[in-house]
Amino acid sequence: MAFELLTPSEMAEADRLTIAAGPVDGIGLMRRAGCSVADVVLQRFPGAKAVHVLCGPGNNGGDGYVAARLLAESGVAVRLFATAAPRSGGDAALAAAECSVKVEPLAAFAPESGAIVVDALYGAGLSKPLDGEVVEAITRTNSAVVPVISVDLPSGVSGASGEIMGSAFQATVTVTFARKKPGHLLYPGRAQCGEVVVADIGIAAAIVGATSVRCFENDPAWWRRHFPSPANDAHKYSRGHVGVFSGGPSATGAARLSAMAAARAGAGAVTVLSPGAALAANAAHLTSIILRRSDTLQDALAFLGARKPEVLVYGPGLGSEPEIGRFALELMSVAEGRFAALVLDADGITSLSHRRAAFFEARKRPNAPALVLTPHHGEFGRLFPGIAADASLSKLERARAAAAKANAIIIYKGPDTVIAVPDGRAAINANGTSLLATAGSGDVLSGIVAALLAQRMPAFEAACAAVWIHAEAARRFGPGLIAEDLPLALREVVAGLSG
Ligand SMILES: NC(=O)C1=CN([C@@H]2O[C@H](COP(=O)(O)OP(=O)(O)OC[C@H]3O[C@@H](n4cnc5c(N)ncnc54)[C@H](OP(=O)(O)O)[C@@H]3O)[C@@H](O)[C@H]2O)[C@@H](O)CC1
Ligand SMILES: Nc1ncnc2c1ncn2[C@@H]1O[C@H](COP(=O)(O)OP(=O)(O)O)[C@@H](O)[C@H]1O
Ligand SMILES: [K+]
Numbered sequence: 282m283a284f285e286l287l288t289p290s291e292m293a294e295a296d297r298l299t300i301a302a303g304p305v306d307g308i309g310l311m312r313r314a315g316c317s318v319a320d321v322v323l324q325r326f327p328g329a330k331a332v333h334v335l336c337g338p339g340n341n342g343g344d345g346y347v348a349a350r351l352l353a354e355s356g357v358a359v360r361l362f363a364t365a366a367p368r369s370g371g372d373a374a375l376a377a378a379e380c381s382v383k384v385e386p387l388a389a390f391a392p393e394s395g396a397i398v399v400d401a402l403y404g405a406g407l408s409k410p411l412d413g414e415v416v417e418a419i420t421r422t423n424s425a426v427v428p429v430i431s432v433d434l435p436s437g438v439s440g441a442s443g444e445i446m447g448s449a450f451q452a453t454v455t456v457t458f459a460r461k462k463p464g465h466l467l468y469p470g471r472a473q474c475g476e477v478v479v480a481d482i483g484i485a486a487a488i489v490g491a492t493s494v495r496c497f498e499n500d501p502a503w504w505r506r507h508f509p510s511p512a513n514d515a516h517k518y519s520r521g522h523v524g525v526f527s528g529g530p531s532a533t534g535a536a537r538l539s540a541m542a543a544a545r546a547g548a549g550a551v552t553v554l555s556p557g558a559a560l561a562a563n564a565a566h567l568t569s570i571i572l573r574r575s576d577t578l579q580d581a582l583a584f585l586g587a588r589k590p591e592v593l594v595y596g597p598g599l600g601s602e603p604e605i606g607r608f609a610l611e612l613m614s615v616a617e618g619r620f621a622a623l624v625l626d627a628d629g630i631t632s633l634s635h636r637r638a639a640f641f642e643a644r645k646r647p648n649a650p651a652l653v654l655t656p657h658h659g660e661f662g663r664l665f666p667g668i669a670a671d672a673s674l675s676k677l678e679r680a681r682a683a684a685a686k687a688n689a690i691i692i693y694k695g696p697d698t699v700i701a702v703p704d705g706r707a708a709i710n711a712n713g714t715s716l717l718a719t720a721g722s723g724d725v726l727s728g729i730v731a732a733l734l735a736q737r738m739p740a741f742e743a744a745c746a747a748v749w750i751h752a753e754a755a756r757r758f759g760p761g762l763i764a765e766d767l768p769l770a771l772r773e774v775v776a777g778l779s780g
Pocket of ligand 2: 627657694695696697698713714715716717718719720721722723724725726751
């Protein structure tokens with residue numbers, strides 16, 4: 282399986298390159314696309330009483346004409362409703378000319394019980410919000426609860442952003458071509474797609490690779506070979522050492538969640554750096570995790586000098602007092618070169634939102650340590666208010682813009698977590714589960730990513746692996762999950778990836 286996510290313009294590029302390489306032409310690709318839609322209808326709904334095909338004016342409609350013709354030839358009772366005739370001379374006009382099913386106006390369409398709807402109104406070419414009779418047809422269909430097979434995308438869903446433009450079909454199955462599109466994985470579009478079937482229409486992998494694609498669906502297949510396992514001669518520090526800063530006496534749990542997760546994700550040693558006032562609370566709960574007092578920057582520097590951790594986690598449970606942000610900046614400057622990477626999470630991110638200018642300036646320094654930021658939606662808006670407020674940007678584009686601005690790896694969390702790095706590569710996570718919507722689960726994620734970085738997994742791959750593993754552990758544990766369960770649940774997932 283291939284994991285590139287093609288935007289509509291990258292898909293059009295792949296289409297052009299395929300046609301230029303020959304021997305297949307535009308109508309040939311459209312026939313294959315329409316055929317794959319008809320196949321899905323026949324396989325999934327062999328007993329359907331009738332199929333109603335809704336065709337738009339562009340090539341998405343063209344796929345619909347091909348599917349309508351093939352279904353009619355197979356003996357299915359087909360009715361075809363169109364918004365407008367396709368532009369003459371184009372591939373869709375050819376497909377319409379080959380289809381002898383009578384064309385009725387879209388206004389005459391009413392979903393019938395027992396019938397299947399094929400939605401071929403708009404796909405990659407959706408250019409403005411839907412309105413008028415199209416929205417009425419969508420509303421009638423969605424409220425009738427009939428199965429809907431959407432061609433390429435549920436009409437109304439942007440393939441680039443997952444945004445719903447005006448209104449959108451609630452599909453049962455979406456049949457897309459060559460590769461998924463970002464809009465299949467980004468919410469709210471993802472919720473409209475139903476099952477996504479990717480049909481091979483003969484666009485070669487080399488051609489997909491020749492487009493400008495830089496976005497992937499997060500899957501172990503493309504980061505697994507970097508997944509660390511301890512060398513035979515490993516010792517605890519060579520496996521990777523993670524330091525996690527703890528909050529004060531009433532807020533120590535978040536750091537411990539992160540620390541436990543780092544240990545389960547393979548860090549050979551994990552140290553919790555605790556304010557003196559919280560030592561007793563931390564000591565009461567830690568066994569294999571090392572505990573060290575750290576009240577000041579000098580204490581932290583002494584730890585870095587003596588213990589040489591590869592990665593620090595700063596943020597969970599720290600509170601949002603101004604000194605938290607100042608300390609984060611100092612860690613990045615004074616301690617430059619003394620650790621490989623810093624994971625800033627939760628309060629570590631929020632506290633920097635009052636020092637944005639200094640933070641972004643610090644990130645321009647050539648030797649600035651690698652930085653991973655793990656904001657949820659609210660934290661993202663606090664640190665990157667300009668990017669968050671730009672309504673023209675998708676979540677994918679926001680994460681990329683933030684990665685470039687902060688010179689950092691961004692894990693923009695949520696049901697459709699986006700991972701982005703400054704060089705433009707990005708991934709969208711697909712195995713998320715709402716079981717993770719439980720307090721403290723984000724702290725666990727920061728520990729996993731720190732552990733993988735400490736084991737020298739390349740940064741983009743480490744961030745992607747951490748996000749996937751976190752969600753997979755939650756899925757395997759199942760209902761009843763609380764954040765305390767996650768570190769132990771990591772064991773089975775990590776075991777499945779190792780060796
Ligand atoms: N690329 C490939 O490899 C392959 C692509 N294939 C298929 O082609 C599809 C893309 O085709 P496409 O580019 O013709 O776009 P499509 O979605 O049919 O819409 C364009 C038309 O709709 C109109 N329109 C847009 N929004 C509107 C609105 N809100 N309200 C009203 N009108 C609106 C728009 O008008 P305009 O924006 O120009 O004013 C234009 O007339 C793709 O999804 C896949 O199914 C396959 O055949 C296999 C290979
Ligand atoms: N509905 C959801 N579906 C999938 N993942 C979710 C959902 N809600 C939350 N998550 C994930 O759970 C984690 C929550 O992190 P965060 O909001 O920082 O929580 P906390 O601060 O309580 O630790 C993130 O990894 C996020 O992606
Ligand atoms: K469609």
